[in-house]
Amino acid sequence: MTGLSSDHKNKKMRINDKENQNIVALPEDLIPLILVRLPVRSLLRFKSVCKLWLSLISNTQFAKSHFDLAAAPTHRLLLKRINGGSEIQSLDFEASLRDDSAVVNLKFPPYNAPFFLTLGSCRGFILLTKTMGRSEGDLILWNPSNGFHREIQATYGYDDWDSWYHPSSTRVRQGIPRYVGCFVSGFLYGFGYDQSNDDYFLVLIRFGRHEPQAIEHGDDDLIVCMTYGGPKVTTFSRPRIEVLSLKTNVPSFIYGEELEYVELGRQSASGLFLNQSLHWLVKSKAIGLHVIIAFDLVERSLSEIPLTPDLAQELTTLENYHLTVLGGCLGLCCNDVGDDHEMTEIWVMKEYRVQSSWTRSFVLPEYDFIPICFTVGGGVFGSDSSKRFEKFDDNGELLEDHTYGQENEVVSKCFGMYRETLLTLPSELS
Secondary structure, eight states: OOOOOGGGTTOEEEEEETTTTEEEEEETTTHHHHHTTSOHHHHHHHTTSOHHHHHHHHOHHHHHHHHHHOSSOOEEEEEEEEESEEEEEEEOTTSOTTOGGGEEEOOOOSSOTTSEEEEEEETTEEEEEEOSSTTTTOEEEEOTTTOOEEEEOEETTOOSHHHHOOTTOOOOOOSEEGGGGGOSSSEEEEEEEETTTTEEEEEEEEOSSOOSSEEEEEOSSEEEEEETTEEEEEEOOOOEEEEEETTTOOEEEEEOSOOOEEOOOGGGOBOEEETTEEEEEEEETTTSSEEEEEEETTTTEEEEEOOOHHHHHHHTTOSEEEEEEETTEEEEEEEEEOSSOEEEEEEEESSTTOGGGEEEEEEESOSSOEEEEEOTTSOEEEEOSSSEEEEEOTTSOEEEEEEOSOTTSEEEEEEEEEEOOOOOOOTTTO
């Protein structure tokens, strides 16, 4: 598990117990079994104990074992604060919201922090794409816990799907198409992991209406898009799913005659990774109701996960709703406001892919609450439409709230949530 050399076996670590003036001999084969159960932040500090511990904690196999065996995985929320400059912070949402020590500043990779889009979070990694400048479309893969990061440059000269790849072409293109950084509408995207191949993937789904750049105006036959460097005319093209391996930098394509779904706008474009699949809430053209679609990264297949008929019908009457993952389950947040009521309902699919397991878990007396995660105590943590974070208990009673940032600064509350890990990328990706 640890990758330590045989020279270390059967050695003992001597620990000085100053209080009792005793020397405690700790077998080295016991040390990994103890350390693998400790929190990430403690392990990062323990790297300075001695060279042996530094070697052990830095070992990639130890990092994988720690990820798989962690007794109580910890998660944190990323905040982006912009006030003149930029500041990336990490919030421990299990602590009191008024505890200043719960927020720490992070060293962001050496890129222009204000201009990026979060494409997803998976296994402790955040995948970002630059959204402005000549490096627009470049990807950044970042582990906020240990600072590991890697930049993946976009390939220039191919700004749209059809010039990048055609099914009749025998040429294999490598690298990231530049359009990845130009998401506005017409796309679904997500970031996930295939355990069978130990590879991370960026998945793009296009429903075949237009290119990903911002639309200036259009008609039935062509669309004029605004790209870096000026307007561009392009045509409608076939719907498809693109799966981009971060190990090989080679995209693969899955073509469908038609994808019978309508995306719900930018707020629903980012996929949620759960059970080796990416999930999106869309509207089915066939039935005119909302469904969840799931793309399996192992099987490379797209399937539907239905809502209950009543829940699907309820969404047709609401303006604000979104898919989420809560407590390791798919969840749906429904914000409802009427003449005599304001509330947020939170539904959870207790058994994956079992339609009858949808359960209404919370009813909160606010119309603009957005859940981020369940808390250890069985409550829910989230934010409202202002800058305020809130915690509710398991009965839906407000426990505490707090606003981060000053009145004149912008705080991005939806930057991302991540699990604390020691993971780095597989050797092929490094």
